[in-house]
Amino acid sequence: MVQRDWKKSVVYQIYVKSFNDTTGNGEGDLQGIVEKLDYLAFLGVDYIWLTPIYDSPMNDNGYDIRDYYQINKHFGDEADLKMLIQEAHDRNIKIMLDIVVNHTSTEHRWFQEALKSKSSPYRDYYFFKPSDDGPPTNWESKFGGNAWAYDTSSDEYYLHLFDVTQADLNWDNPKVRQEVFDIVNHWIDLGVDGFRFDVINLISKGEFKDSEAIGKEFYTDGPRVHDYLHELNRNTFGDKGLMTVGEMSSTTLDHCIRYTREDRQELSSVFNFHHLKVDYKNGEKWTDQSFDLYQLKSILMDWQRGIYDGGGWNAIFWCNHDQPRVVSRFGSDADEVLRQKSAKTLAIVLHMLQGTPYIYQGEEIGMTNPHFTSIKQYRDVESLNAYQMMKDKGMAESDILTILGQKSRDNSRTPMQWDASAHAGFTSGTPWIEVAHNYRTINVEAALADENSLFYTYRDLIRLRHEHDIITYGNIVPKHMSHPALFIYERHYKGEVWLIVANITGDTVTLPDDINLDGHIVIQNGTINKNDVGGYSAIVIAKENE
Numbered sequence: 068m069v070q071r072d073w074k075k076s077v078v079y080q081i082y083v084k085s086f087n088d089t090t091g092n093g094e095g096d097l098q099g100i101v102e103k104l105d106y107l108a109f110l111g112v113d114y115i116w117l118t119p120i121y122d123s124p125m126n127d128n129g130y131d132i133r134d135y136y137q138i139n140k141h142f143g144d145e146a147d148l149k150m151l152i153q154e155a156h157d158r159n160i161k162i163m164l165d166i167v168v169n170h171t172s173t174e175h176r177w178f179q180e181a182l183k184s185k186s187s188p189y190r191d192y193y194f195f196k197p198s199d200d201g202p203p204t205n206w207e208s209k210f211g212g213n214a215w216a217y218d219t220s221s222d223e224y225y226l227h228l229f230d231v232t233q234a235d236l237n238w239d240n241p242k243v244r245q246e247v248f249d250i251v252n253h254w255i256d257l258g259v260d261g262f263r264f265d266v267i268n269l270i271s272k273g274e275f276k277d278s279e280a281i282g283k284e285f286y287t288d289g290p291r292v293h294d295y296l297h298e299l300n301r302n303t304f305g306d307k308g309l310m311t312v313g314e315m316s317s318t319t320l321d322h323c324i325r326y327t328r329e330d331r332q333e334l335s336s337v338f339n340f341h342h343l344k345v346d347y348k349n350g351e352k353w354t355d356q357s358f359d360l361y362q363l364k365s366i367l368m369d370w371q372r373g374i375y376d377g378g379g380w381n382a383i384f385w386c387n388h389d390q391p392r393v394v395s396r397f398g399s400d401a402d403e404v405l406r407q408k409s410a411k412t413l414a415i416v417l418h419m420l421q422g423t424p425y426i427y428q429g430e431e432i433g434m435t436n437p438h439f440t441s442i443k444q445y446r447d448v449e450s451l452n453a454y455q456m457m458k459d460k461g462m463a464e465s466d467i468l469t470i471l472g473q474k475s476r477d478n479s480r481t482p483m484q485w486d487a488s489a490h491a492g493f494t495s496g497t498p499w500i501e502v503a504h505n506y507r508t509i510n511v512e513a514a515l516a517d518e519n520s521l522f523y524t525y526r527d528l529i530r531l532r533h534e535h536d537i538i539t540y541g542n543i544v545p546k547h548m549s550h551p552a553l554f555i556y557e558r559h560y561k562g563e564v565w566l567i568v569a570n571i572t573g574d575t576v577t578l579p580d581d582i583n584l585d586g587h588i589v590i591q592n593g594t595i596n597k598n599d600v601g602g603y604s605a606i607v608i609a610k611e612n613e
Contacts (some may be wrong), residue, residue, distance in 0.1 A: 072339050073113075075533060087483060097151050130229075133172045206285070235313075248302040270287070270289070323379055383422035390476075394409055406435065414505050424528075435503060438472075438500075442454055444501055446477055537560040537563050541565070544559060587608065587609040
């Protein structure tokens, strides 16, 4: 009998706006997800995480919520969500909602009421500060520019760590916390099975002082964040068996252990992004830089071992709606053979790690960055701000487009590629963002028809996680961390040992002398023998019990 506890589960992330459009308006919708549930059931996933589906002006594609209790009309209505939940449950798939409670849209009723008067009870729902000499602090917004916006009517500034239309909530106000509890409980009562909490480690602000950097030391993993998450847990999902994951911005291993250790009653698991900054030059995102394999391995292994030893729990992932496509980033999309081989190897490396794996829509068929050639093709507010910032610095247009082609969030937001028909079968209308040019060869229909495609590798990896406890519960032992091409580690559990060997380059390399491949092959990709590992090849060996 396959064990189905949440730690053995696999989550599939859907960026609703780009998944499947049933109305012809160029944007995905909830009924579009219902249409594809059989596909997801065949893949074998246990949960679906939906990016925000609430009413929103969509300045940040739904992460700017105007009304937490209403469904975005572009996506459908509450009846559509109820149908999706029921149809998913009928297929043993659970539904996780993405919820943003660090900030609201400035169009939210609370903020609009706060603007009316300094004496409004909603004024303290946010951070309004007077200042005679410009912004109260020099903190920078995550999307560029100062993190304070001026309100002319009150002659005060409000805090926005993200876009100017995303005002930060004041969690120190108990009324705000109660509002959040009520919102979360509303959706629990509707029947959802879990939540992904956006930038949740930023909810507790510390001192409002000038920073030597961008200000994050005053609000990242803030002074009362663990108290607030424990309170959220106890007042909402904590005793209901729901799975939760917190998106953690610039966090630390110690904090993430505390966020997820069961006895602390905070969250089930956490996302951290340190491994996805290994192609940032000197820590700067908007740079033209290839990734550092040693750094990638080191960060992944440090977090694997640290979380395991500390009793916490990881969410593991290569891709999401904020990250470029992994095959273009850490693999190769230069041709079809390299794309398939490198994507399979990257899948094996990740899915043999401990933690809850997340598959981002299209990752299972090897979708690539779209390689846009004009700024007119981009839609993301962060990318457009970064374009202007680089332009203002005098950078050449071609260099800016190269950087955006590597780092833009739009790289992962192009429509899901279902088939070779117009707009990849995503919509009968005009898509809100262009489909990647390679959709005629890279699509679900083609992947399902090819028994050797990447899709079936992902399907096998999901099955293996369900069937073998060693993947979920086993300890991890890194090997040959300094090797310039190979990613090697072992998993140990109750006398079992699995060896994972992967070549993350396109060149054939020789195995270290102490690594032998004796044992049962669990899964393999590419060309491997007892001496050599082919380019972008990987193997998992179940060793004989010792």
